[in-house]
Amino acid sequence: MQIHNLVDWPTQLKTLRAWRDQGRIKYIGLTHYAVGASEELLRVVAREKVDFVQYALSLEEREATDRLLQVCGDRGIAFLANRPFGGGGALRKLRGRPLPQLGYDSWAQLLLAWVLSFPEVTCAIPGTSKVEHVRDNLAAARKPVPDQALRQEIELAWRRSG
Numbered sequence: 001m002q003i004h005n006l007v008d009w010p011t012q013l014k015t016l017r018a019w020r021d022q023g024r025i026k027y028i029g030l031t032h033y034a035v036g037a038s039e040e041l042l043r044v045v046a047r048e049k050v051d052f053v054q055y056a057l058s059l060e061e062r063e064a065t066d067r068l069l070q071v072c073g074d075r076g077i078a079f080l081a082n083r084p085f086g087g088g089g090a091l092r093k094l095r096g097r098p099l100p101q102l103g104y105d106s107w108a109q110l111l112l113a114w115v116l117s118f119p120e121v122t123c124a125i126p127g128t129s130k131v132e133h134v135r136d137n138l139a140a141a142r143k144p145v146p147d148q149a150l151r152q153e154i155e156l157a158w159r160r161s162g
């Protein structure tokens with residue numbers, strides 16, 4: 001169960017903890033939709049133990065890599081990466097650009113692989129309205145998780161093409 005966008009989170013957290021104690025829910029998390037909200041999330045995460053945080057992470061929106069990812073990792077908090085394509089903008093920039101030969105079948109898979117390469121990230125949640133894109137995105141999950149060297153190669157390809 002996620003507290004969306006930190007709306008009245010002290011009240012919500014109390015309710016959700018009671019529900020967890022009663023066995024009604026299993027995991028409690030916090031989300032935010034706004035780029036620039038990571039400091040606010042950090043303040044809450046530093047004092048409250050939650051099971052997961054959901055925030056934007058993509059090659060285009062990297063604010064979470066400043067501190068949020070690391071703090072989540074240190075505190076054993078799972079990280080759900082939303083907007084892994086920057087809301088679609090990252091893929092639009094790459095349209096028509098040749099795909100680098102790094103073992104992935106599409107730019108979407110490469111962008112997802114980059115997100116999943118951070119050890120703190122436990123899940124990426126791309127949005128799509130097309131079945132073929134669901135297939136494409138799921139295929140990225142069946143490939144090996146990139147190591148740091150491959151992550152850097154993907155960043156390089158992004159800088160050259162984006």
Ligand SMILES: NC(=O)c1ccc[n+]([C@@H]2O[C@H](COP(=O)([O-])OP(=O)(O)OC[C@H]3O[C@@H](n4cnc5c(N)ncnc54)[C@H](OP(=O)(O)O)[C@@H]3O)[C@@H](O)[C@H]2O)c1
Nearest residue numbers: 031032033082083084085086087088108126127128129133
């Ligand atoms: N907690 C929060 O406050 C919060 C905030 C933001 C987002 N979210 C959640 O995060 C998830 C993702 O966010 P999002 O949908 O805004 O951004 P996104 O996943 O970064 O981008 C979605 C866009 O990428 C396109 N796309 C997806 N797969 C593709 C593929 N394989 N090839 C080409 N294009 C592809 C989609 O177009 P098509 O429809 O044409 O595939 C869509 O335009 C959603 O579930 C959303 O609810 C939560």
